[in-house]
Amino acid sequence: MADQLSTVDTGIHGASNHEPTLLPMSPEFLADPHGVYTQLRPADLVRDPIGWSAISYAACDAAFKDTAMSPGIDPLLEQLGIGGLWGEPGRTLTDSEGADHQRLRRVVSPWFTARRIEALRQRTADLVDSALDAAGSSGDPDQIDVMADLVDVVPALLFCWMIGAPEDDSPILARWSKALLSVFTARPEMVEPVRTAKAELAEYTRTLLAQKRADPGDDLATMLAQGAAAGAIDEVDAFHLLEELLSASVDNTANTAGLAAYTLANRPEQWSAVHERPSLVAGAVEECGRFEPAIRHTIKYAWSDTELLGTPIPAGSFVTLRIAAAHRDPVVYAEPTWSTSGASSRPRCSRSVRVVTTAWARRSVGWSCRKCSAVSSVGGRERGSVRVSRCRSPRPAMS
Numbered sequence: 576m577a578d579q580l581s582t583v584d585t586g587i588h589g590a591s592n593h594e595p596t597l598l599p600m601s602p603e604f605l606a607d608p609h610g611v612y613t614q615l616r617p618a619d620l621v622r623d624p625i626g627w628s629a630i631s632y633a634a635c636d637a638a639f640k641d642t643a644m645s646p647g648i649d650p651l652l653e654q655l656g657i658g659g660l661w662g663e664p665g666r667t668l669t670d671s672e673g674a675d676h677q678r679l680r681r682v683v684s685p686w687f688t689a690r691r692i693e694a695l696r697q698r699t700a701d702l703v704d705s706a707l708d709a710a711g712s713s714g715d716p717d718q719i720d721v722m723a724d725l726v727d728v729v730p731a732l733l734f735c736w737m738i739g740a741p742e743d744d745s746p747i748l749a750r751w752s753k754a755l756l757s758v759f760t761a762r763p764e765m766v767e768p769v770r771t772a773k774a775e776l777a778e779y780t781r782t783l784l785a786q787k788r789a790d791p792g793d794d795l796a797t798m799l800a801q802g803a804a805a806g807a808i809d810e811v812d813a814f815h816l817l818e819e820l821l822s823a824s825v826d827n828t829a830n831t832a833g834l835a836a837y838t839l840a841n842r843p844e845q846w847s848a849v850h851e852r853p854s855l856v857a858g859a860v861e862e863c864g865r866f867e868p869a870i871r872h873t874i875k876y877a878w879s880d881t882e883l884l885g886t887p888i889p890a891g892s893f894v895t896l897r898i899a900a901a902h903r904d905p906v907v908y909a910e911p912t913w914s915t916s917g918a919s920s921r922p923r924c925s926r927s928v929r930v931v932t933t934a935w936a937r938r939s940v941g942w943s944c945r946k947c948s949a950v951s952s953v954g955g956r957e958r959g960s961v962r963v964s965r966c967r968s969p970r971p972a973m974s
Contacts, residue, residue, distance in 0.1 A: 609900070
């Protein structure tokens with residue numbers, strides 16, 4: 576998620592009346608966000624154009640746990656005159672709190688058994704092998720574009736399996752996911768693409784649920800349909816939960832895996848260590864997710880007066896949780912810029928994302944199937960391409 580929300584600096588209730596301390600669209604921040612965060616430390620919270628930014632691990636952790644605060648993208652869009660576009664309050668995992676959240680979570684969580692997680696891990700490995708082989712048989716046989724040929728392909732196929740959709744639907748699910756997640760930029764140009772994708776996805780979701788009622792399978796869509804039939808949730812809950820899973824799943828997983836490839840390719844010694852010692856893969860995945868998180872910030876909205884680490888937050892205020900800054904907080908991490916050990920003392924990835932990325936790393940870095948070196952290049956404002964050259968050396972060479 577790109578740091579774009581501070582393009583809005585007027586008309587936001589709760590925004591600072593003083594000169595903001597953090598300007599996410601300033602040339603200095605765009606050139607070196609972590610340099611700006613370093614200058615602002617040891618502050619926990621600083622003012623920004625729409626309210627506050629939490630930049631320490633402690634402040635982000637406190638905001639995540641504060642029951643007076645909830646996801647803020649739809650309240651922000653309402654105040655911008657766009658109207659809510661993301662979730663239905665109380666009907667999705669990301670837009671529910673307390674009892675509502677637990678009620679929905681109880682329906683989804685049982686699907687993630689040890690058996691299915693192991694199947695997910697193996698399916699990821701098989702899909703990565705197939706993607707690498709397919710890339711090697713077309714174009715330059717020595718290179719693969721990690722974004723286009725691997726991580727934009729595998730997650731969509733995996734989520735088709737998880738929800739019980741045909742694999743042929745994976746390209747359109749990936750397209751919808753990318754379009755819908757652009758809502759978090761809060762830019763006017765995203766509105767029509769998001770509305771179009773949301774309407775198309777809604778029809779797809781209704782059709783899939785109807786199919787699973789008539790022909791159940793061993794998948795998440797069936798579990799939701801059966802949960803509604805059993806009265807654990809209602810039909811509206813089942814619709815919004817499946818819509819949420821379909822919209823949020825693909826793009827975040829793809830970006831997490833792509834950033835992990837880029838991060839390791841920039842550190843050839845670490846790439847080689849992971850290649851030679853598969854026991855390091857899980858720790859490397861966690862460390863890549865900490866060092867370069869795909870979701871770099873999220874917004875919270877205060878529905879009532881509260882405070883974060885002693886700072887009063889009035890009702891109606893926005894607090895942007897700068898996750899990328901929190902993940903390099905020197906108070907929490909002994910090696911905030913990069914941990915050579917890859918050790919992780921705090922959970923950062925969801926279980927499914929971690930399984931997918933770990934299985935991907937084992938295959939693409941080269942353990943048990945091939946040796947690789949990497950050549951990466953990054954271009955474009957929001958997403959670059961990472962190219963991996965397949966040869967016998969496990970040590971990447973950069974260009």
